[in-house]
Amino acid sequence: MSSQVLADYLQRREKLIAEDRALRVDRIRANHTAAELKADEVVRNIRTREAVSVWGVEGGDVPHPYPGMEFLNAKDIILKTDLYSKVVSKMPKGSLLHVHHNASVEARTVLNLALGHPAIHIRVPGPLDASSLKYVLPDIQPIPAEQYPATVNPASITDVTYTGGWVPIQKARELFDPALGGPDGFDKWVLGTFVINPSDAFRTYNTPMKIWLKFGSTFAVTDPIIRFVPIQKEYLRLFIRSSIEDGISYIEVRMSFFIKYILAEDAKTRLDLRELLLIYEEVTNEIKAEMKAKGFDLVGHEDGIMSKPLLYYAEPLLRFAKKHPNIPFLFHAGETLGDGTAADMNLYDAILLGTKRIGHGFSLAKHPKLMELCREKNIAIEVCPISNEVLRLTSSIPMHPLPVIMNQGIPVVLSSDDPAMFNSMGLSFDFFQVLAASEVTGLLTLGQMARDSITYSMLDEMSKQTAMIAWERRWANFVEHVAAMSS
Amino acid sequence: MSSQVLADYLQRREKLIAEDRALRVDRIRANHTAAELKADEVVRNIRTREAVSVWGVEGGDVPHPYPGMEFLNAKDIILKTDLYSKVVSKMPKGSLLHVHHNASVEARTVLNLALGHPAIHIRVPGPLDASSLKYVLPDIQPIPAEQYPATVNPASITDVTYTGGWVPIQKARELFDPALGGPDGFDKWVLGTFVINPSDAFRTYNTPMKIWLKFGSTFAVTDPIIRFVPIQKEYLRLFIRSSIEDGISYIEVRMSFFIKYILAEDAKTRLDLRELLLIYEEVTNEIKAEMKAKGFDLVGHEDGIMSKPLLYYAEPLLRFAKKHPNIPFLFHAGETLGDGTAADMNLYDAILLGTKRIGHGFSLAKHPKLMELCREKNIAIEVCPISNEVLRLTSSIPMHPLPVIMNQGIPVVLSSDDPAMFNSMGLSFDFFQVLAASEVTGLLTLGQMARDSITYSMLDEMSKQTAMIAWERRWANFVEHVAAMSS
Numbered sequence: 005m006s007s008q009v010l011a012d013y014l015q016r017r018e019k020l021i022a023e024d025r026a027l028r029v030d031r032i033r034a035n036h037t038a039a040e041l042k043a044d045e046v047v048r049n050i051r052t053r054e055a056v057s058v059w060g061v062e063g064g065d066v067p068h069p070y071p072g073m074e075f076l077n078a079k080d081i082i083l084k085t086d087l088y089s090k091v092v093s094k095m096p097k098g099s100l101l102h103v104h105h106n107a108s109v110e111a112r113t114v115l116n117l118a119l120g121h122p123a124i125h126i127r128v129p130g131p132l133d134a135s136s137l138k139y140v141l142p143d144i145q146p147i148p149a150e151q152y153p154a155t156v157n158p159a160s161i162t163d164v165t166y167t168g169g170w171v172p173i174q175k176a177r178e179l180f181d182p183a184l185g186g187p188d189g190f191d192k193w194v195l196g197t198f199v200i201n202p203s204d205a206f207r208t209y210n211t212p213m214k215i216w217l218k219f220g221s222t223f224a225v226t227d228p229i230i231r232f233v234p235i236q237k238e239y240l241r242l243f244i245r246s247s248i249e250d251g252i253s254y255i256e257v258r259m260s261f262f263i264k265y266i267l268a269e270d271a272k273t274r275l276d277l278r279e280l281l282l283i284y285e286e287v288t289n290e291i292k293a294e295m296k297a298k299g300f301d302l303v304g305h306e307d308g309i310m311s312k313p314l315l316y317y318a319e320p321l322l323r324f325a326k327k328h329p330n331i332p333f334l335f336h337a338g339e340t341l342g343d344g345t346a347a348d349m350n351l352y353d354a355i356l357l358g359t360k361r362i363g364h365g366f367s368l369a370k371h372p373k374l375m376e377l378c379r380e381k382n383i384a385i386e387v388c389p390i391s392n393e394v395l396r397l398t399s400s401i402p403m404h405p406l407p408v409i410m411n412q413g414i415p416v417v418l419s420s421d422d423p424a425m426f427n428s429m430g431l432s433f434d435f436f437q438v439l440a441a442s443e444v445t446g447l448l449t450l451g452q453m454a455r456d457s458i459t460y461s462m463l464d465e466m467s468k469q470t471a472m473i474a475w476e477r478r479w480a481n482f483v484e485h486v487a488a489m490s491s
Numbered sequence: 492m493s494s495q496v497l498a499d500y501l502q503r504r505e506k507l508i509a510e511d512r513a514l515r516v517d518r519i520r521a522n523h524t525a526a527e528l529k530a531d532e533v534v535r536n537i538r539t540r541e542a543v544s545v546w547g548v549e550g551g552d553v554p555h556p557y558p559g560m561e562f563l564n565a566k567d568i569i570l571k572t573d574l575y576s577k578v579v580s581k582m583p584k585g586s587l588l589h590v591h592h593n594a595s596v597e598a599r600t601v602l603n604l605a606l607g608h609p610a611i612h613i614r615v616p617g618p619l620d621a622s623s624l625k626y627v628l629p630d631i632q633p634i635p636a637e638q639y640p641a642t643v644n645p646a647s648i649t650d651v652t653y654t655g656g657w658v659p660i661q662k663a664r665e666l667f668d669p670a671l672g673g674p675d676g677f678d679k680w681v682l683g684t685f686v687i688n689p690s691d692a693f694r695t696y697n698t699p700m701k702i703w704l705k706f707g708s709t710f711a712v713t714d715p716i717i718r719f720v721p722i723q724k725e726y727l728r729l730f731i732r733s734s735i736e737d738g739i740s741y742i743e744v745r746m747s748f749f750i751k752y753i754l755a756e757d758a759k760t761r762l763d764l765r766e767l768l769l770i771y772e773e774v775t776n777e778i779k780a781e782m783k784a785k786g787f788d789l790v791g792h793e794d795g796i797m798s799k800p801l802l803y804y805a806e807p808l809l810r811f812a813k814k815h816p817n818i819p820f821l822f823h824a825g826e827t828l829g830d831g832t833a834a835d836m837n838l839y840d841a842i843l844l845g846t847k848r849i850g851h852g853f854s855l856a857k858h859p860k861l862m863e864l865c866r867e868k869n870i871a872i873e874v875c876p877i878s879n880e881v882l883r884l885t886s887s888i889p890m891h892p893l894p895v896i897m898n899q900g901i902p903v904v905l906s907s908d909d910p911a912m913f914n915s916m917g918l919s920f921d922f923f924q925v926l927a928a929s930e931v932t933g934l935l936t937l938g939q940m941a942r943d944s945i946t947y948s949m950l951d952e953m954s955k956q957t958a959m960i961a962w963e964r965r966w967a968n969f970v971e972h973v974a975a976m977s978s
Contacts, residue, residue: 010806013843017802020839024860070698211557315504319497341889344930352507356500369856370894373511399886402828407857408895443831 025444027379027413029452040448043486047447050087051440058085059440072401072441075390076202079427082436091447091486092439093432096478098454099254099461099471100247100431102363102386102419106223106230106260108243110429111198115191117238118144118173118229123271125152125170132162132193134184141197141225144173146232146271197225199427205394212341212396219395222425232267233275233283240287248291250430251478254471256334256462257284258363313346314353321357332462336363341397343370361386361417361460366397368414369405375412384415384460389437390428391421401441410445417457447486451479512931514866514900516939526967527935529974534934537574538927545572546927559888559928562877563689566914569923578934578973579926580919583965585941586741586948586958587734587918589850589873589906593710593717593747595730597916598685601713602678604722604729605631605660610758611716612639612657619649619680621671628684628712631660633719633758684712686914692881699828699883706882709912719754720762720770727774735778737917738965741958743821743949744771745850800833801840808844819949823850828884830857848873848904848947853884855901856892862899871902871947876924877915878908888928897932904944934973938966 025031036044051071058081059071066077082088118124123146132140147170159166160179180190200218209215230239247255265274266283314321314335325333337354340347348367351374355362365385368374378385387406398404410416418434428434435450458471512518523531538558545568546558553564569575605611610633619627634657646653647666667677687705696702717726734742752761753770801808801822812820824841827834835854838861842849852872855861865872874893885891897903905921915921922937945958 009809013805024858068697210555318500322496343894370898371511372898407830411857411859
């Protein structure tokens with residue numbers, strides 16, 4: 005057999021691989037600059053090196069680490085990598101298109117905001133001890149000045165004399181029983197109710213159905229704090245500032261309207277949700293960011309027992325669409341492991357009802373015709389890798405169906421969903437996990453996803469052009485910088 | 492808005508769903524009998540009922556059960572369901588096309604075979620105690636009569652006087668320290684080294700890379716027992732008989748040729764592997780089953796550090812194909828979580844080298860062009876759900892990419908791979924897991940997969956026709972029976 009036969013084979017192999025990957029966003033764009041190609045190579049080398057030097061090391065605090073492993077266990081390792089600190093965290097991300105407004109600021113920061121405001125009080129059903137600490141959720145709220153407790157030195161919520169009334173949160177922290185850790189023990193307990201912890205995700209609540217119970221409780225605990233106007237304003241400022249720091253230029257926020265008011269500074273007056281939009285306007289004007297919350301969506305646990313499928317709302321939604329043809333639908337759909345379940349079937353309705361993007365679309369990979377429609381109609385999928393992993397749709401990023409969807413030529417925008425509850429922030433961790441868990445995806449892929457996050461945003465055409473020009477400038481600087489790094 | 496608008500919507504919805512599922516094997520076949528349709532409905536009703544009455548019950552031995560959960564934890568629950576005992580276990584399965592010859596009989600049965608033969612002896616490095624019991628692997632082998640230990644009453648392998656020599660396995664069991672459980676403790680320890688246990692898969696070896704260490708050790712321990720001619724014959728008989736009981740009509744066995752001999756009845760003479768094929772012939776003739784081992788494959792841990800990709804062997808394989816055009820290739824490929832890794836890339840080579848089927852093809856879902864080729868060239872995928880789950884490619888069956896592959900119109904044959912190591916047997920458990928974890932897949936889907944297991948077997952055309960006629964007759968009886976069950 006001549007070596008020509010092998011050479012022919014290798015040529016046919018190259019061609020087949022190219023055909024197989026032809027639909028990917030990083031292949032469609034052909035005119036990469038020399039700096040982009042060099043930066044991509046540098047990043048691949050760092051990834052390869054750290055797969056051994058960081059992820060291949062046994063015996064550390066985290067047992068059996070690997071690239072793309074569970075985020076809640078991996079976070080401290082990720083922060084130590086060059087791939088994160090020198091590359092991904094510095095990358096201009098484009099837009100953040102799937103994030104919930106009440107889950108966007110880190111737990112520690114939210115607790116600091118609460119500790120910093122005199123109206124914020126705390127109560128629990130009765131005195132806390134080592135055992136009740138494991139399951140009692142605190143009630144933390146602003147209360148009107150006239151309801152402040154009369155005593156200057158209230159009982160500690162860990163004291164046997166405590167009978168369940170409101171205590172100023174600062175006092176409750178100060179007086180927290182030293183046997184339970186004192187102020188640090190207080191912080192640990194409260195923060196544990198603000199976020200999903202590894203023991204929640206991997207033991208107590210090990211299925212999507214179960215983890216949504218814990219997930220819901222984190223919102224219940226933090227919502228009354230955030231819903232308070234003075235804190236809401238600061239919360240929003242911190243969210244926008246940290247997003248800017250993370251290289252995000254534009255955000256479309258998902259708002260929920262379950263509770264139809266926000267609470268004024270007096271902690272008594274219930275303000276219309278219009279006030280919330282005015283706060284958004286005020287704060288965004290203030291930070292001179294261009295951010296608009298527009299687009300109509302339905303949010304919740306699609307698989308939940310109480311959940312109604314999109315089909316249930318088909319008639320009012322069809323009516324709404326006819327009446328308001330300029331308000332785009334941006335539905336959550338397919339955030340499920342189900343195969344033919346109601347949540348999986350929501351994908352048909354989201355597309356038939358004319359959604360412009362799909363929130364999650366986790367189960368889309370199972371639907372050849374729907375993938376074809378998304379490709380043809382340019383319906384981008386808001387993929388939220390860390391959210392999907394923490395909420396138990398996938399056990400790690402290598403198991404995530406993202407490559408299936410990307411390789412079908414469907415535009416993908418990476419999003420963070422509810423980063424506060426996942427002990428995450430910005431978009432860097434989601435970008436990192438996707439980059440670390442593949443040999444095909446590289447920096448150019450992430451760059452194209454960032455471009456798509458502008459293309460598939462709800463900005464008007466003029467604003468899109470402006471945003472794209474600004475992003476391309478930052479990107480060019482970034483890739484020059486990465487290309488110059490020694491890999 | 493008229494109700495006509497909603498009616499139109501519902502019609503468009505039906506059409507879209509039909510288009511999306513048009514490529515599935517259960518849709519291509521249009522002429523289902525009334526009994527088949529009724530049986531399918533009965534099975535769907537049982538599944539729906541047991542999702543609540545069996546899988547929805549908390550507080551049993553298995554925490555947080557759900558349909559399609561980890562097999563090693565689920566098995567005892569599965570056995571109690573009507574879906575398993577009354578339906579799936581009775582179904583005629585067609586062919587078993589992906590099973591390894593030395594991993595096909597239950598651990599307990601293998602131990603009984605060993606206990607039943609006087610040549611089989613055991614040794615360990617030194618006396619076993621409660622702590623060494625956790626990690627010491629037994630050396631279990633036939634030894635020639637002249638090497639049998641001289642003493643009639645040897646020291647127990649748990650006795651401090653034991654110095655590491657061979658002990659008849661029956662004696663070792665009898666004399667096992669009562670403090671370590673006596674004979675039952677012996678069985679528990681030995682069986683634990685024959686199979687993968689939940690603590691192995693979900694704690695100690697929680698990634699595909701790690702679990703292959705344990706997986707490999709189960710073969711190392713059992714292989715010398717099975718490789719002994721008198722046991723090999725009985726092993727094969729038991730495998731074929733249990734397969735027949737499970738409704739399997741035809742088997743293509745994957746053989747490995749790592750060790751180039753089997754051991755004759757004298758426990759000394761090394762026989763050529765040709766003898767192994769003669770045993771197959773003798774036993775199959777004896778049971779009058781039609782079974783042939785043909786087809787060339789390469790087997791091993793694709794992701795392993797020592798593994799060579801198919802590409803490495805491209806030249807000799809191309810040469811082999813030219814020389815032996817009638818010997819089909821049936822490659823393992825894509826048994827990996829990797830995206831663009833060498834094991835993932837094996838899929839390109841398997842297809843280019845002309846494989847007739849693909850063993851596992853777990854990562855095929857990521858490859859649009861390769862899925863198109865499999866569909867066009869009728870390359871069936873040997874999907875091994877429980878193997879993939881135990882070996883940590885997927886955490887549960889709802890996360891398995893099987894629906895992605897099926898919905899692309901690619902033929903799938905469900906297979907068991909190494910059931911002995913997974914505490915499984917036959918095909919019923921694999922069929923069960925697939926049925927339980929979907930709302931789309933039903934009895935008709937499983938029926939079509941069984942048909943495809945004959946169609947895509949390596950039987951010659953005449954034998955296929957005979958096998959198919961026999962299967963259709965059993966299937967018709969089976970669906971009549973199921974259709975008559977009260978659902």
